[in-house]
Amino acid sequence: xxxxxxxxxxxxxxxxxxxxxxxxxxxxxxxxxxxxxxxxxxxxxxxxxxxxxxxxxxxxxxxxxxxxxxxxxxxxxxxxxxxxxxxxxxxxxxxxxxxxxxxxxxxxxxxxxxxxxxxxxxxxxxxxxxxxxxxxxxxxxxxxxxxxxxxxxxxxxxxxxxxxxxxxxxxxxxxxxxxxxxxxxxxxxxxxxxxxxxxxxxxxxxxxxxxxxxxxxxxxxxxxxxxxxxxxxxxxxxxxxxxxxxxxxxxxxxxxxxxxxxxxxxxxxxxxxxxxxxxxxxxxxxxxxxxxxxxxxxxxxxxxxxxxxxxxxxxxxxxxxxxxxxxxxxxxxxxxxxxxxxxxxxxxxxxxxxxxxxxxxxxxxxxxxxxxxxxxxxxxxxxxxxxxxxxxxxxxxxxxxxxxxxxxxxxxxxxxxxxxxxxxxxxxxxxxxxxxxxxxxxxxxxxxxxxxxxxxxxxxxxxxxxxxxxxxxxxxxxxxxxxxxxxxxxxxxxxxxxxxx
Ligand SMILES: Nc1nc2c(ncn2[C@@H]2O[C@H](COP(=O)(O)OP(=O)(O)OP(=O)(O)O)[C@@H](O)[C@H]2O)c(=O)[nH]1
Numbered sequence: 001x002x003x004x005x006x007x008x009x010x011x012x013x014x015x016x017x018x019x020x021x022x023x024x025x026x027x028x029x030x031x032x033x034x035x036x037x038x039x040x041x042x043x044x045x046x047x048x049x050x051x052x053x054x055x056x057x058x059x060x061x062x063x064x065x066x067x068x069x070x071x072x073x074x075x076x077x078x079x080x081x082x083x084x085x086x087x088x089x090x091x092x093x094x095x096x097x098x099x100x101x102x103x104x105x106x107x108x109x110x111x112x113x114x115x116x117x118x119x120x121x122x123x124x125x126x127x128x129x130x131x132x133x134x135x136x137x138x139x140x141x142x143x144x145x146x147x148x149x150x151x152x153x154x155x156x157x158x159x160x161x162x163x164x165x166x167x168x169x170x171x172x173x174x175x176x177x178x179x180x181x182x183x184x185x186x187x188x189x190x191x192x193x194x195x196x197x198x199x200x201x202x203x204x205x206x207x208x209x210x211x212x213x214x215x216x217x218x219x220x221x222x223x224x225x226x227x228x229x230x231x232x233x234x235x236x237x238x239x240x241x242x243x244x245x246x247x248x249x250x251x252x253x254x255x256x257x258x259x260x261x262x263x264x265x266x267x268x269x270x271x272x273x274x275x276x277x278x279x280x281x282x283x284x285x286x287x288x289x290x291x292x293x294x295x296x297x298x299x300x301x302x303x304x305x306x307x308x309x310x311x312x313x314x315x316x317x318x319x320x321x322x323x324x325x326x327x328x329x330x331x332x333x334x335x336x337x338x339x340x341x342x343x344x345x346x347x348x349x350x351x352x353x354x355x356x357x358x359x360x361x362x363x364x365x366x367x368x369x370x371x372x373x374x375x376x377x378x379x380x381x382x383x384x385x386x387x388x389x390x391x392x393x394x395x396x397x398x399x400x401x402x403x404x405x406x407x408x409x410x411x412x413x414x415x416x417x418x419x420x421x422x423x424x425x426x427x428x429x430x431x432x433x434x435x436x437x438x439x440x441x442x443x444x445x446x447x448x449x450x451x452x453x454x455x456x457x458x459x460x461x462x463x464x465x466x467x468x469x470x471x472x473x474x475x476x477x478x479x480x481x482x483x484x485x486x487x488x489x490x491x492x493x494x495x496x497x498x499x500x501x
Pocket of ligand 1: 012013014015016018019076077078105106107108109148150151152153154155179181182185186187188191214232235236
């Protein structure tokens with residue numbers, strides 16, 4: 001039994017399942033679970049203090065045979081995802097019936113996904129597996145539902161599953177890491193339709209949508225990991241590392257608690273603003289492995305820099321944070337003169353240092369201070385775990401560091417993602433381009449208008465919030481950007497950030 005309560009992960013569609021596989025591979029390495037699901041006793045005892053830590057049972061259930069089974073469900077309409085998992089080295093890890101595959105994909109169409117979910121028994125199958133997984137929990141915390149908004153399965157099947165999940169377990173947290181379609185790296189022309197429908201239909205059934213996109217993740221792979229032309233393997237490993245950093249306080253004994261409920265409570269001031277971005281730091285190339293050590297101050301500062309954020313937003317400093325959750329893990333930094341072999345003793349990350357670092361960032365004395373909405377007085381939730389991050393052996397690009405942090409930041413900057421997809425949607429819909437395919441897949445033209453209005457409302461809430469911030473700070477909102485009364489500095493200007501007409 002887990003002291004924190006259990007979490008069930010659901011991976012939907014190709015992107016959700018592929019990233020899910022990488023997440024579980026990493027979790028297994030972190031908790032010394034081997035490919036066949038047994039725990040490596042030698043590795044566990046080498047970890048010392050971690051030996052007694054059974055918190056990992058929040059993500060793994062243990063059978064009488066000593067097998068550790070992920071509390072997870074994989075579902076894709078395309079049969080190849082299931083076949084790939086069952087042919088991989090990790091096939092013994094997963095319960096075979098928790099990997100669901102069907103006959104054909106959803107052709108990139110949201111309504112096809114919804115139709116298949118209802119008529120091919122997909123959501124019944126998923127909910128059956130969910131109920132079985134819930135029966136194995138003694139104190140379920142909630143669900144992680146990982147999928148993309150660009151494909152038909154991730155969006156359409158995801159939407160149906162989330163509605164059922166919300167209805168059946170309305171008291172449990174639903175935490176949704178979302179791969180939002182990105183500016184340049186889209187794989188289909190109808191992604192804006194899928195994305196706007198998903199954003200609209202899932203807005204009331206999920207507690208938190210953690211926004212990630214391929215564009216920013218590719219950029220971090222290129223700039224921080226020095227990978228010349230990254231592909232999904234690299235991107236997925238980085239996303240898995242980020243999700244791992246976001247869940248450490250749920251899987252390890254903590255020095256400072258951050259349960260799923262606490263994370264959501266602190267992060268979401270109102271239901272309108274529940275789209276935090278996420279960042280990971282430090283992310284360094286292997287070649288720099290022994291050349292840097294990281295203090296709490298450095299990690300915290302880097303977490304709030306736009307180069308560390310895994311969704312493609314600009315003008316971070318000119319936007320406003322509503323809340324943020326900082327999750328740090330690791331042992332002491334490794335100054336060059338104090339290598340382990342030379343009597344170096346491990347010091348856990350210090351809670352006081354982290355909190356001081358956060359306040360320095362906020363109080364205006366820092367070289368690039370953070371700006372919160374004027375009525376937010378504290379704004380930080382901190383979680384700490386004294387276990388160093390792990391890199392999977394196959395990852396030859398990322399340096400192993402003794403410490404790592406993730407930041408979930410609820411910022412008005414996220415509005416840019418909605419605006420970009422909304423603008424693309426309007427351009428396509430103005431010409432009624434590709435609409436017939438959505439209608440043929442059981443969509444209705446009215447739903448296009450409804451979704452458009454719904455997402456416009458979401459964007460409108462962020463704009464109203466910025467207007468209120470401007471008023472409270474004695475600045476001026478000019479209908480599109482906010483300008484300083486003195487000095488006329490643009491607050492939210494920049495390409496792709498304005499509101500579409
Ligand atoms: N990071 C990452 N993105 C992916 C991966 N596979 C697909 N994507 C992105 O996800 C979006 C498409 O979603 P998919 O998950 O492939 O599609 P699906 O949900 O399976 O839907 P259908 O193919 O229509 O059944 C595109 O923006 C792709 O660029 C992956 O393994 N990793």
